[in-house]
Amino acid sequence: MSEPLKDKEIAQLRRGGLLLPPGPRPGRRWLPGTPAEQHLLSEGRRLDRVRLLLLEEVGRLRQVAARIPRAEVLAAAAREAERMKRCPLSQTELLIVTGAARGETAEQTAARLHFAHDTVRTARVRAVDKLGANNMLHVVALCLTEEWVSRDQVRGVAP
Known part of the structure; x- marks a missing residue:
C-alpha cells in the first residue's frame, strides 16, 4: 500500500491541468494543425x-x-479480501459482469470501460464458463449472491 x-x-x-503550446504569435492561441x-x-x-x-x-x-474509525476500516478490508479470494473471476471480468448487472449491452460496457467489443464478449463467455453458469443472468445472480459484485457497484455508487 x-x-x-x-x-x-x-x-x-x-x-495542474492541460498545458497547450504557445501560439504562433503573441495574443494568438495554439490550434492543432x-x-x-x-x-x-x-x-x-x-x-x-x-x-x-x-x-x-x-x-x-x-x-x-x-x-469511520480505522479499526473498522481495516476489519472491513480484511473481510472484503477474504470474500474476493473465493472469486474465480478476474477484475476485468468482474467489471464486465457489473456492466451486465446494470443492464448494459456488451457495446455499452465496452464504451464505458474503453475496451474492444470483442474483449467484453469474450470476458462474458469466460465468466459463464468459470462459474458453470447457464447464461449472463445466472452469472450476475451468482456474483450478487456471493457479494463479488455489490449493489452499490451496480448502482454506480462504489468502484
Whole structure:
C-alpha cells in the first residue's frame, strides 16, 4: 500500500491541468494543425477530465475516511479480501459482469470501460464458463449472491 497523498500534493494536482503550446504569435492561441495533434489534444482533454474526477473521488474518500474509525476500516478490508479470494473471476471480468448487472449491452460496457467489443464478449463467455453458469443472468445472480459484485457497484455508487 502506498503512502497517502499529502495536502500539498493534492493542491498541486488541483492547480495542474492541460498545458497547450504557445501560439504562433503573441495574443494568438495554439490550434492543432494535424490529425495527430487533434487526437493528442482530445486525449489530453479527456485525461484532464479524468484527473478532475479522481480528485473529486479523493476528496470524497477523505471525508468518508475521517468519519469511520480505522479499526473498522481495516476489519472491513480484511473481510472484503477474504470474500474476493473465493472469486474465480478476474477484475476485468468482474467489471464486465457489473456492466451486465446494470443492464448494459456488451457495446455499452465496452464504451464505458474503453475496451474492444470483442474483449467484453469474450470476458462474458469466460465468466459463464468459470462459474458453470447457464447464461449472463445466472452469472450476475451468482456474483450478487456471493457479494463479488455489490449493489452499490451496480448502482454506480462504489468502484
